[in-house]
Amino acid sequence: MPLLTEAMRAAVGSLIDWRVSYPVDESDIRRWALAVYYPSAPPAVFTDRASAEASGVEFVAPEEFNPFAWAVAECMRATASRRGDPDALECMLGLPPLAFTTQLNGGTSAQYGENIRVGEVIRAESRLTSYSERDGRVGRMLFSVTTATWTNQRGELVRTERATSIRY
Amino acid sequence: MIANCTPESAQPGGTFSAGLRSSGFAEWNRFAAVNDEFIPLHMGDEAGRVAGYPGAIAMGRLQWSWAHNLLRAWLGTDGRIASVSMQFRRPLLRDAMFDIRAHIDVVRLVDTGDQILDLTIGLENESGEILAPGTATLHVFTPGGSVAGSPQRAQL
Numbered sequence: 001m002p003l004l005t006e007a008m009r010a011a012v013g014s015l016i017d018w019r020v021s022y023p024v025d026e027s028d029i030r031r032w033a034l035a036v037y038y039p040s041a042p043p044a045v046f047t048d049r050a051s052a053e054a055s056g057v058e059f060v061a062p063e064e065f066n067p068f069a070w071a072v073a074e075c076m077r078a079t080a081s082r083r084g085d086p087d088a089l090e091c092m093l094g095l096p097p098l099a100f101t102t103q104l105n106g107g108t109s110a111q112y113g114e115n116i117r118v119g120e121v122i123r124a125e126s127r128l129t130s131y132s133e134r135d136g137r138v139g140r141m142l143f144s145v146t147t148a149t150w151t152n153q154r155g156e157l158v159r160t161e162r163a164t165s166i167r168y
Numbered sequence: 169m170i171a172n173c174t175p176e177s178a179q180p181g182g183t184f185s186a187g188l189r190s191s192g193f194a195e196w197n198r199f200a201a202v203n204d205e206f207i208p209l210h211m212g213d214e215a216g217r218v219a220g221y222p223g224a225i226a227m228g229r230l231q232w233s234w235a236h237n238l239l240r241a242w243l244g245t246d247g248r249i250a251s252v253s254m255q256f257r258r259p260l261l262r263d264a265m266f267d268i269r270a271h272i273d274v275v276r277l278v279d280t281g282d283q284i285l286d287l288t289i290g291l292e293n294e295s296g297e298i299l300a301p302g303t304a305t306l307h308v309f310t311p312g313g314s315v316a317g318s319p320q321r322a323q324l
Binding site: 036066108111 | 194195198199201202203204205206207208209218219220227228229230232233234236237240241248249250251252253254255256
């Protein structure tokens, strides 16, 4: 039985949500680096701002840093409680839930622009790029692609990111 | 890191890799803490089995970070990551050995004198099966080549 409905097809291109981060803190960058390099120590440029800057190196976040984890300063709608909910996308688009039980990250693609620096405020705007469906070993699966555009407080492009979600 | 070339000597066919390692809840929980990703599939084996896997699986976003770590380590002070793309096709299981490899496919010279490198990257298991294939584009600064206004990344 097809998963895609006319309403879902019509939603392609729609704004899903927008979020505005709190100002990025030095500790946010340090903790991110400690986590993604564990069990190795992260490069000092991500943990020791003073020594990095003393040696002429700018203290910036790792490219893939997420400034929206846990809480945001502003958002289009309250989605935090739906983190990990396989029906969150349709909920945000005002579509009927599909009652999936599992959601997987199918892939990510990012193009990087400006660095993220301490004190910056990042805005992300996400749109639904596509829906598709296919059969897999666990049954019918729904693929959704979203595209997020990240900008800083000066309106400069920080990142364009496409994310594929697989649900069943 | 294991590499047969540096950013300065990069040519098509050059390779570099992170080296074999494994991961488990110690790594995954740390990442969950900074990425707000305490998802049952990554936190316990039973949720992994419900999803159709032998147990809990690693976050795609953490594999994504590990790929960035490798690219940053290889670039050192000589460049920046312009883009990365990865597909998470097969699960990375707890304690499974894996490596992240990069292969230089194309080296392009741009007007500034800098080089743009197009890479094939992948996270693979110890049998060489690719679990997460991908691509990356790196911008390698040539001394005296970058023009004013060229984006500068963290220098390692």
